Amino acid sequence: MCRDAIQPHPPPLASVEVRSAFKRYNKSAMVLKGVSLTVRRNTIYGLLGPSGCGKTTLLNCIVGRTKLDNGVINLESNVIDDIGYMPQDLCLDPLLSVEEIFFYFGTIFGRSRNEIISRYKYFNALFDLPERKMLINNLSGGQQRRVSLAVALLHNPTLLILDEPTVGLDPILSEKIWLHLSDLSSEGKTIIITTHYIEEARRAHTVGMMRSGIILSEDAPDNLLKCYGCSTLEDVFLKLCVIDTSKVIQVNNLFSSGLELRSSTCKIYFLMLST
Numbered sequence: 031m032c033r034d035a036i037q038p039h040p041p042p043l044a045s046v047e048v049r050s051a052f053k054r055y056n057k058s059a060m061v062l063k064g065v066s067l068t069v070r071r072n073t074i075y076g077l078l079g080p081s082g083c084g085k086t087t088l089l090n091c092i093v094g095r096t097k098l099d100n101g102v103i104n105l106e107s108n109v110i111d112d113i114g115y116m117p118q119d120l121c122l123d124p125l126l127s128v129e130e131i132f133f134y135f136g137t138i139f140g141r142s143r144n145e146i147i148s149r150y151k152y153f154n155a156l157f158d159l160p161e162r163k164m165l166i167n168n169l170s171g172g173q174q175r176r177v178s179l180a181v182a183l184l185h186n187p188t189l190l191i192l193d194e195p196t197v198g199l200d201p202i203l204s205e206k207i208w209l210h211l212s213d214l215s216s217e218g219k220t221i222i223i224t225t226h227y228i229e230e231a232r233r234a235h236t237v238g239m240m241r242s243g244i245i246l247s248e249d250a251p252d253n254l255l256k257c258y259g260c261s262t263l264e265d266v267f268l269k270l271c272v273i274d275t276s277k278v279i280q281v282n283n284l285f286s287s288g289l290e291l292r293s294s295t296c297k298i299y300f301l302m303l304s305t
């Protein structure tokens with residue numbers, strides 16, 4: 031065997047690292063219960079999980095919109111210009127037109143008028159944006175989502191945090207968006223994306239399956255399928271749903287106190303075998 035083939039490759043640098051993240055809103059139940067994840071540079075990380083499991087809370091903590099109670103989040107870059115964030119609650123001023131929204135955000139990020147117009151044309155061709163004079167208030171939810179995505183990408187950030195960009199969109203447009211995200215990651219961008227459409231996440235380099243505030247398993251989609259003997263990610267998720275999450279929390283605590291295994295998939299196997 032060629033010697034090079036057995037040399038371990040140095041791990042690609044992490045763009046985002048979350049370690050033992052805990053979050054509770056006021057006196058409510060704990061929403062994040064020790065989440066750890068690593069998003070490597072130039073990859074797409076798909077965060078999957080049912081409604082209410084804590085995906086948005088985690089993204090909000092990563093972008094600094096929400097403060098963690100405990101834990102650490104490291105971003106490769108702390109410069110706000112390097113981050114493009116598309117929130118789930120679209121937050122576009124309903125009284126502005128599409129064009130004004132572009133100018134508003136473009137100007138914040140120091141882009142010239144010509145650059146902003148050229149970016150509008152670029153995203154219009156890509157995502158079929160609404161006519162530029164239309165008011166946000168008069169757009170459908172799907173149209174607003176496309177504008178919001180384009181605005182998050184407008185300043186060409188290196189880290190993209192996208193909270194359900196494809197919800198409510200037709201499959202052709204969703205496909206276009208995923209293709210564009212793949213191109214962006216090949217060009218050097220790092221992307222964290224949440225989606226309810228589990229099979230879409232096959233296009234991510236890494237998938238994290240989340241439930242009740244914890245990541246149950248995390249690996250490349252093909253590895254997850256192989257590891258759990260499933261043909262779809264949905265089946266993997268269903269298999270993971272039988273796991274008693276309190277046991278995962280115990281195992282996570284062991285990990286955060288220094289125990290290391292090679293991958294979180296191993297961690298889950300270890301867990302399933304021990305239950």
Ligand SMILES: Nc1ncnc2c1ncn2[C@@H]1O[C@H](COP(=O)(O)OP(=O)(O)OP(=O)(O)O)[C@@H](O)[C@H]1O
Binds near residue numbers: 080081083085088
């Ligand atoms: N600002 C807040 N104040 C109090 N509770 C909150 C707040 N934001 C979220 N929660 C609660 O935290 C839990 C997780 O919500 P979160 O939005 O993070 O889940 P999610 O996985 O993104 O759900 P969805 O897929 O439906 O968007 C829910 O029980 C929600 O009610």
